[in-house]
Amino acid sequence: MNFTDAPSPNFNDRKKPVSLIVLHYTGMESGQAALNRMRDPEAKVSAHYMVEEDGRIFQLVDEEKRAWHAGVSEWAGETDINSISIGIEIVNGGHDFGLPDYPQAQMDAVTSLTKQIMVRRNIPAHRIVGHSDIAPGRKQDPGEKFPWVQMSEAGCAIHPKVMIEAGDTRSGLAAIGYGFSAGETAVIQAFQRRFRPAKVDGNLDDETASLISAVAVLTPKS
Numbered sequence: 001m002n003f004t005d006a007p008s009p010n011f012n013d014r015k016k017p018v019s020l021i022v023l024h025y026t027g028m029e030s031g032q033a034a035l036n037r038m039r040d041p042e043a044k045v046s047a048h049y050m051v052e053e054d055g056r057i058f059q060l061v062d063e064e065k066r067a068w069h070a071g072v073s074e075w076a077g078e079t080d081i082n083s084i085s086i087g088i089e090i091v092n093g094g095h096d097f098g099l100p101d102y103p104q105a106q107m108d109a110v111t112s113l114t115k116q117i118m119v120r121r122n123i124p125a126h127r128i129v130g131h132s133d134i135a136p137g138r139k140q141d142p143g144e145k146f147p148w149v150q151m152s153e154a155g156c157a158i159h160p161k162v163m164i165e166a167g168d169t170r171s172g173l174a175a176i177g178y179g180f181s182a183g184e185t186a187v188i189q190a191f192q193r194r195f196r197p198a199k200v201d202g203n204l205d206d207e208t209a210s211l212i213s214a215v216a217v218l219t220p221k222s
């Protein structure tokens with residue numbers, strides 16, 4: 001794969017080995033604006049990679065270093081997400097800019113990059129998450145338009161193919177990896193944004209309850 005070097009000063013040393021990939025949207029007016037921000041020492045934010053709408057990939061931070069993309073977040077009991085993860089920013093205006101579609105050229109690059117990191121670092125598909133999964137109630141990216149089904153078909157995420165009988169909601173969500181510091185409604189909303197994007201209302205309807213069990217079953221116990 002071809003990367004364009006765009007070094008960012010916004011990183012420090014990891015405290016733990018890499019075991020997670022976090023996907024974001026940039027949520028700004030352009031990729032250039034996002035790139036400028038992530039390379040600005042005053043902004044104190046970054047990611048390892050940024051994928052443009054046309055599929056170009058910029059590398060900002062060495063994978064061995066701890067980029068600053070997750071903020072206050074939690075997954076499967078871990079709260080120093082920046083230390084354990086690789087952050088990929090995907091250029092997309094997001095909720096502030098009309099929630100545009102992700103172009104296919106961009107998705108091809110996102111899946112290739114994700115797959116390459118997964119193979120190289122032995123990261124399983126259930127350890128590919130969205131920013132909204134690790135920061136419910138605080139973050140909405142990569143958003144309802146992000147094609148998680150396409151990601152799962154490429155082997156780069158989990159997504160249930162069959163519904164199963166609903167079990168205990170809270171233990172199901174916890175088994176998937178969700179943390180509850182923002183409350184259960186925020187977590188259900190984050191789950192829906194990822195797995196049932198047609199209706200993201202935070203209500204535990206029958207379909208959501210079944211899907212929670214179906215995703216929990218797909219998640220290996222750690």
Ligand SMILES: [Zn+2]
Pocket residue numbers: 023024025069131139141
């Ligand atoms: Zn984000």
